Amino acid sequence: MSQQKPTAIVVCPGRGGYNKPELGSISRKYGKQKHWLDAWDERRHSLGAATVTELDQAQKFDFKRHLHAENSAALIYAAGYLDYQAIKDDYDIVAVTGNSMGWYTALSCAGVWDPVNAMDIVTDMARNTADAQGAQLIFPLTDANWKPQPEFQAAITEMLNELRNELFESIYYGGYILLSGTERAIKQVAGKLPKVDDRFPLILPGHAAFHSPLMQQASQRALANWSVEHFNQPALPLIDGRGHIWQRPAVDLNDLRGYTFNHQVAQTYNFTRALEVAVREFAPDKLLLLGPGNSLGGAVGQTLAMMNWRNIHDKQSFVQQQERDDAAVISLGLT
Template sequence: MATERKTALIVCPGRGTYNKPELGSIVGSISASPSTKIGDNKANLTDVLHQIDAVRDQLGQPTVTALDQAPLFKTSLHQKPENAAALIYAGGYLDYLSIDHERFEVVGITGNSMGWYTAVASAGCWDIDTSTRLVTNMAQLTAGGEGAQFIYPIVDSDWRPHQGYIDAVNEQLARFPDELKMSIRYGGYAVLAGSEQACTEAVKSLPRVDDRFPMILPGHAAFHTHFMNDASQQALDLWPQAAFRAPQVPLIDGRGHIWSPHVVDKAALHQYTLGHQVTQTYDFTRAIQTAVKEFAPDHIILLGPGAGLGGAVAQALIEMNWQGLNSKAEFAARQQADTPYVLSMGLPEQRALVTG
């Protein structure tokens, strides 16, 4: 008797998710499941990786295979923006192809920050050549930008909204209206970005939480703010609308806007991806909340590399009291099911429930 096909929302990770523990994970995952089938199409994952590597080689950049198979993790190499971007995109895209699409019907794809590019690629809007070139190029353009970025919690230890922390963040945003912006709404965290001076002053002023926050994100510029205007304009000039195609499945962007499949305004998708998305707040929380309300998926599947998305997704669900979910403890209890609601492909035991 055939297993009932489950619906799934796919979530793609953002910058900083390929770290030392992920070294070797991309090639290792392919070795475990070298081919997959999406609809009537069979994809050989090794061939896909070779295509990505060939483009990187043409660009004069280290290949994903060489980076992933390096004997040691080197921050200067692996977290160099154009290398980190390629690893994150390749790891996520190959994970998407690895999903058993005969067991899971993908009803929507979204992502956090740089994960938007992986989402667009996974939805079929770009071919492999375009997506590999674009993620590399966007990393180079935005890395050269001004400013800094830091993260601060807006929830308590049980992942419920904490009004005191929220007020403290809003106070700093009001203090530096032109120099400090909300960069990403990331579940239970606010990611703020702006000028070096505004970030330094805000970090000094915010109350310390758990001896970790506020935390400056090393190597990050003022992403998703007006400080990226020049990078955005260069990208819009360099990449034509013709590079974009309509998505094959719904895409939920960083405003919570849904791009319907098969019919899309290429000019609008081009402008959002290289314009608004680069220079304005990325509301990952709203993207998750919109997606679950609109599509009510049986599961949420988190692509790799890494397994850091789970907390932010759960916090976004708790904020809206999704299906009565109201705390970290309740989320942990639900995850004890034979097939958890949120499935992270960065965790081997959960990956096994997703792949063919």
């Protein structure tokens, strides 16, 4: 009798996963999956963009080049999808979710997008949003041991009320919140919020007002560029940035397209809620965090602590759980 595979939820990272330590990781880990790289490289070349292989095999990490929106997006998508291909047969994948740009990787993993055509969309969306207005800031909602700090949330609420129509909740990310807004509003918030750990509030360099109404023009361009013909019924349940579950055969592809290129672009992305719904509804044995890197680790741990999942209730208990041989959260970007 064959051994039953552990059930798993796949979690796809957003921007910021591919950094200097990840240079060369795609070529090093995925030589056997070169056919994907070749196909993506051909698409990127036809778009006049640097290829994934060219970027990944560069002799040194060039911050300006590698973190340029269209290059960073391609590297993150490629690394994540190849991680998924490497592990999908070892687990019973019960659902897929992701953070922000990770929604695009999730759509490919779930079979909604053709994985090669998806590189075109990922590149186009990076270009589409690169010249968007505004800025983005990150601020903690918990202390160093992941315990909620109501006064931090109160300070955020006060700023949102004070700067209506200029400041917006962008991403709920475990123990953090990202705010988007006009450059004036973000600078004002950065000057007024309490200083935490000599790091926060932190304005994110090179970020526009993602997941806010200031992205409406980018949303309209995306809807004009990408028709419903690019969407297929998902082969796996998908949990989006509202916590909504898309599950065949009941998915209206026009609705899925509308969410992907409208709400997902121009409204709040609640990654915390997405992960809570995924864990509660699908009760996995494992959470598989795709690479590159381990940018998801803290936010996932903080969310599990909020849920008191498997007796994880703070940072210390999460670290202890992760030190076990049967750790529930596996960061594939670290393997």
